[in-house]
Amino acid sequence: MFKSAMVGLLSMFAVLMLPQAAQAEYADVVINNYADAAGMRPVVFPHWYHRIRFRCKVCHADLGFKFKAGGNKITMAKIIDGKFCGACHNGEISWSVENCGMCHSGVPGMPTQIHGSTVQRLVAPTYKSLDKPAK
């Protein structure tokens, strides 16, 4: 009985939490190419925070970020090498990679997506994983 009551309570809680999925800031990117598989929370990249400090050109032309969520195959090894996020997140321009939880802050299991994108709203609710699942 206790178990069923708990399940009921939890499912109610989940239903109450559901509409919140629509509240995230426009253009927040969730990147979950490898994070879940490595036992980390997915990365949430806030476009709004970064565009206040840098113009699009810096990341999308100079650093080589493609205009595609999950399309850059970013790994921690590349970041520590000074590529992608690591060009700034190196302890000089911005805080360094030891602050794991500040990037890896997404709800576990969330797929790669751009929040509020027209494509996501109308065509594909969430982007498919970069790699096909192993059979």
Place this chain on the structure above:
Amino acid sequence: MKTKYFFLSVLAMTTLLVVGFNAQAAQAPLKEVKSAKGKVSGANIFNRLLKKDEQRNAAPAEDGIHDSANDGTHVLQPPLIAYDGLPTSEFGNYVDWVKSLDDGLLKPRYDLIDPTVEPLVMDLDIVREVKASMPDVVFPHKPHTQWLHCSNCHPKIFIPQRKANVISMSAILLGQKCGVCRKVSFPITTKSCTKCHSKPKPADWKPPKSEASLTNPWR
């Protein structure tokens, strides 16, 4: 025994919650039981699928995509603190980014390290005539070059040549052409049409008649 009381208390809580959410239904619960006429489906709620305005610009811990159990989430800056004093818009982040830049309220770097590097701004408007009755599209290079570099769009997304690019709204909605960035700069909603479709048609403009209507023998 304890579990029984717990179950009862949970039941009481759920009823309380339901009553709280649906205050109108709670006013006359007895009448509903007596006749089926009084029953109204929950599907008829007004603006059921629309986003509520009060959900705008939520702080990371409450936005539904950040994990509130993660310590780092609570260190992150809530967007509303950053947006204080910036001009507003009706969609996207609800911030007019281009105006913020023009007014000098934001000074984003054009170079990774050197804050003095100035962007390569090109002031050239491209007018694209629209076949249908929508106002013609004006593409302003100026705000785009303030944020981006030529190589971001040319030549991969747009061929830098007159009449060389076929652009349609369906392509844009599928994330091609202008749609490559329309997931970050501003969303395509009925409120944002006029941002691009901004040049009214000439006064004597009439919509072109379709082939089917011209060849209709019953016309």
